[in-house]
Amino acid sequence: MLSRISQVNHLTLNSLLSSSLCQIGDSTHIVLKTRVLAIKREYPLFYGREGDFNSYDVFNEPIPQPINEFINMQVNNTAPLIKVDRVTIRGCSFSSVIHVGSTCTIDAEARIKHIRQLEGDTPQTPDIGLEKQLSTTASELQDTLQDDATR
Known part of the structure; x- marks a missing residue:
C-alpha cells in the first residue's frame, strides 16, 4: 500500500456512535461490527432472556461477500499529500467510517432487529415463539391493570 500524508485543516464531528x-x-484493515436488538413495548415488562442474538435469523444469516477480481490499474499520485480543507459531519453511526487516507480493506457490518409490541398488535416477525410469550404476558398484565382500576 502506498502511503501518503493526510492533512485536514478543520474537522467538525457532532457524534460518532456504535x-x-x-x-x-492510512490503515491496513478496518473491521466494524454492530449488533442491536431493540424492543419497544407499551408495557415495560422484560424477562431478561430476550437478548439472545442466536434466537433471531437476522443475526445468523451469512453476509454476501463481494466478488474479488483482478483489475490491472496504474496509479500515479503526483503529490505526496491527501489534503482536505474543511469537513463538517452531523453524525456517524452503526459501523460507519469517516476516513481521510488510504486503506486496503474495510469490513463493516450492522445487524439490527426491531421489535415493537403495542396493545392490539399481532406479532409480525418470524420469531413468533418469544413474541407470542411476551404478547400473552402483556395481555395478562393489561387484564390485571384493568381489574385494579375497577376496584
Whole structure:
C-alpha cells in the first residue's frame, strides 16, 4: 500500500456512535461490527432472556461477500499529500467510517432487529415463539391493570 500524508485543516464531528470510526491517516484493515436488538413495548415488562442474538435469523444469516477480481490499474499520485480543507459531519453511526487516507480493506457490518409490541398488535416477525410469550404476558398484565382500576 502506498502511503501518503493526510492533512485536514478543520474537522467538525457532532457524534460518532456504535462501532464507527473517524480516522485521519492510512490503515491496513478496518473491521466494524454492530449488533442491536431493540424492543419497544407499551408495557415495560422484560424477562431478561430476550437478548439472545442466536434466537433471531437476522443475526445468523451469512453476509454476501463481494466478488474479488483482478483489475490491472496504474496509479500515479503526483503529490505526496491527501489534503482536505474543511469537513463538517452531523453524525456517524452503526459501523460507519469517516476516513481521510488510504486503506486496503474495510469490513463493516450492522445487524439490527426491531421489535415493537403495542396493545392490539399481532406479532409480525418470524420469531413468533418469544413474541407470542411476551404478547400473552402483556395481555395478562393489561387484564390485571384493568381489574385494579375497577376496584
